[in-house]
Amino acid sequence: MYAATAPKTISSFLVEKGMPGFALGQQWKDKLGMRASFTAELVFDEVLVPLANQIGADGEGTIHMMRNLEIERVTLAAMSLGIAQRSLQVMVDYANERKAFGKAIREFGQIQRYVAESFAEWRSARSFVYDVARRLDLHSVGQRLDADATKLVASQMAKRAADAAIQVLGGYGYMGEYVVERLWRDAKLLEIGGGTLEAHHKNLSRELARNPSVLRD
Ligand SMILES: Cc1cc2nc3c(=O)[nH]c(=O)nc-3n(C[C@H](O)[C@H](O)[C@H](O)COP(=O)(O)OP(=O)(O)OC[C@H]3O[C@@H](n4cnc5c(N)ncnc54)[C@H](O)[C@@H]3O)c2cc1C
Structure with a gap:
């Protein structure tokens, strides 16, 4: 996940299954193609991510x-x-x-x-x-x-x-x-x-x- 950690500063985080605030949204079953691959919306709502899950440095x-x-x-x-x-x-x-x-x-x-x-x-x-x-x-x-x-x-x-x-x-x-x-x-x-x-x-x-x-x- 990419998120703003300060104005004009986008940082990367690893969000894991089960973290509070992170959920699967709509799951798309009726697709034209690529039916072997699962497609769903990912919902991020006030997710708390531990600092240990930051990937790279701030702003990267x-x-x-x-x-x-x-x-x-x-x-x-x-x-x-x-x-x-x-x-x-x-x-x-x-x-x-x-x-x-x-x-x-x-x-x-x-x-x-x-x-x-x-x-x-x-x-x-x-x-x-x-x-x-x-x-x-x-x-x-x-x-x-x-x-x-x-x-x-x-x-x-x-x-x-x-x-x-x-x-x-x-x-x-x-x-x-x-x-x-x-x-x-x-x-x-x-x-x-x-x-x-x-x-x-x-x-x-x-x-x-x-x-x-x-x-x-
Ligand atoms: C099966 C499937 C799997 C997917 N998997 C992923 C995934 O794993 N990760 C992920 O992040 N996303 C995924 N996507 C989302 C995909 O990347 C987006 O659907 C795609 O980028 C288009 O965005 P949109 O659907 O919001 O279309 P829109 O932005 O609504 O665009 C609609 C149309 O308008 C055109 N358009 C929009 N803006 C402009 C502009 N400025 N100038 C000219 N034309 C414009 C678009 O090119 C398009 O033709 C998936 C989508 C599908 C269908």
Whole structure:
């Protein structure tokens, strides 16, 4: 938990289950995707936290928050890569197996386009995410530009790949048995959680205005 310990001073604390004033609020059961993960509101109401549960020094909360967000965004970008990879596996298998009008559907140009574009987008996002992850320094902040950019690109790429997989599978794509509908639903959260697409747009535009030298690297 982050809390103000003085004016303009945000500090970090470890709040543990059972501490007075800390409770679970609404528990969300009816979610579009990510249904294997528990989602609930956390309620903090006059919670008393012992000093021993402070993380780091007074005023370090903002740095912790920024650092965590950068790590979270690259992690969610990596999750997007997995969603796209699985979508590609399913769509390529299906395009090889399914025959229509006497041919495997992979021989149809429109199906080839779904497969080829999903593959190329996945590979390019993967290079970007791996490159940023390799350079990510877990002990400092200031990597926001790339952390935001990886998630902006990879989350939308994953949703497009899952969407393409649904289309390649036709009616089966819409059914739970073939997984790709779940991949699409899970991918959608990555455009919202850990920073919405709009937050990434705002952050990236601001950082580039502040630091245009990045564009000359
Ligand atoms: C399944 C799930 C799990 C989650 N898990 C966590 C978690 O573990 N920890 C956690 O802290 N949070 C979690 N969240 C919350 C998530 O981070 C927020 O939902 C997300 O950041 C968006 O905030 P919001 O829902 O308040 O949307 P709002 O702030 O109400 O935004 C609504 C829309 O308006 C846009 N918008 C808002 N402000 C602006 C602006 N200034 N300019 C342009 N557009 C704007 C947003 O981008 C969005 O499209 C979870 C959410 C979900 C659905």
